[in-house]
Amino acid sequence: MNIQKIADRKLLDQRVIHMPWFVQQFIDYKLPDLSPSTLLEYIRDYEQFFGWLIAEGLSSAQKNTEITLHDLEVLHMNSIVGYRLHLTTRTEGTNSRITVSRKMSSLRSLFHYLSQIAEDEEFYPLLKRNIMAKVESKRIHKPKDTAAKLKGKILEEDELLDFIAYIHEGYRIDIENNKQALHSYELNKERDACIASLILNSGLRVSEVVNLNIEDIDVTNKLMYVYRKGNNDETFKSPVYFREQSKDELDAYLFLRQSRYRTPKKEKALFITLPNGQSEGKRMTKRAIQAMIIKYATRFGKPYLTVHKLRHSFATDYYLQNDIYKTKEQLGHASTETTEVYAHLTDKTMLEAIEKRS
Known part of the structure; x- marks a missing residue:
């Protein structure tokens, strides 16, 4: 479990x-x-x-x-x-x-x-x-209505890379006069960029990110094994691919995961936090990851951006290059009805859908 x-x-x-x-x-x-x-x-x-x-x-x-x-x-x-x-x-x-x-x-x-x-x-x-x-x-929540609410509240095109770059470097400039915030940032920037990049390049849910263990990651094959929502088989983890863009962030974070966070060998979690005053690192919580994304998003100029909207951002970008069935599989949706949201999120998508019918 x-x-x-x-x-x-x-x-x-x-x-x-x-x-x-x-x-x-x-x-x-x-x-x-x-x-x-x-x-x-x-x-x-x-x-x-x-x-x-x-x-x-x-x-x-x-x-x-x-x-x-x-x-x-x-x-x-x-x-x-x-x-x-x-x-x-x-x-x-x-x-x-x-x-x-x-x-x-x-x-x-x-x-x-x-x-x-x-x-x-x-x-x-x-x-x-x-x-x-x-x-x-x-x-209540029809795909078209859900899409309308998301319009303008997700990252699009180059913004996906811009947000990760901001976590890498831009945030430091915005907080350079705050010594406490700067110290925390320097400690966690590789980890935080890795988390954001992984979601923006795979579409993982926050619960799936929290549950990732170190052995679940295959960087060489750009593959993760995750517990999918709605799957009650507690022994089965679904294979989920991530894009090439996440490999550098994963390599950088994995290099320092144990030493920087004083991670004990018994700790299986991929993403670790080292609370103030603690001698050992431990698994990050769902709330901590959510708060972390909001912190960067606010300074980035998109305060409405959340972990789940990062997932929506990936899904919209992915759908533009793939069909609804591949998108459904990648996101772990139970039905294509849920995936239909992304057919309504961009004018380009809707135009392509209309052209295919003509």
């Missing part, structure tokens, strides 16, 4: 015991098919929903474990409408349409399981009435 999944599984085990028994049963049912990260999101969604039920007096429970199947059976449609209003207008930091759609989908999954799959000792459904079956499932 990869590093992120281990952490999420531990957190899932800690939180699921505070759920009603039938939710615990549902999570056990889903565990073989869904990642701990996804199930953890389910738990968070149920915590919010049950908390709202209690606050609104729709359940006499004092805590989540006391929520009953009867509480769910007697919900009216106006209660579900009220909860959606709560999510969109009555909470601090109101949720986006996509987030609300996902939270409602989590509830639909639970209610479907309780009413259609799970049964009591007499073989009757645990839930006799499924109010969520009446709630429409609307497709």
Whole structure:
């Protein structure tokens, strides 16, 4: 099991015991098919929903474990409408349409399981009435809409190389009067440039970067072996190629990985951090990599640039030179529908698509 999944599984085990028994049963049912990260999101969604039920007096429970199947059976449609209003207008930091759609989908999954799959000792459904079956499932993120939101917020053409070059040299000029920032930069610039280059030349997700181990890299053949999202076979790592442009950054970083970060031989992680006051380096976290990219992107003049937008930047550039099926395979998408985003991201792509139809 990869590093992120281990952490999420531990957190899932800690939180699921505070759920009603039938939710615990549902999570056990889903565990073989869904990642701990996804199930953890389910738990968070149920915590919010049950908390709202209690606050609104729709359940006499004092805590989540006391929520009953009867509480769910007697919900009216106006209660579900009220909860959606709560999510969109009555909470601090109101949720986006996509987030609300996902939270409602989590509830639909639970209610479907309780009413259609799970049964009591007499073989009757645990839930006799499924109010969520009446709630429409609307497709929120269409590829064209997602592309419109990304337009102008990714790196294009020469900007991919410019951003890596900025991490190598340009950032130093911008912080030359800040001794503390300069010291940290000089320590980490090769590593940071390597991470950015690897994403911009392969399209890895941040979780895939975090989970990379030293033995997963084959620099000679420009190949990595990664745990892909959605693959529940914990023993299988997918081969992913990276472009020639990343070889120099990888070689430079690998040369100093052990000595500069005091990396113990037992540490398998590819990307290492050496926290202040620590005697040994350890694996970088997802949050640290995200913060690092934002730090450089802000000074680079693109504060909206994130790790995931670096992935989008690679994907758009790659799609211009390859077909949708190769792009899907390279990115590890489950469906070409997800990959369609990149067909809408540039005028050039759309023009080519139209010309092919004429």
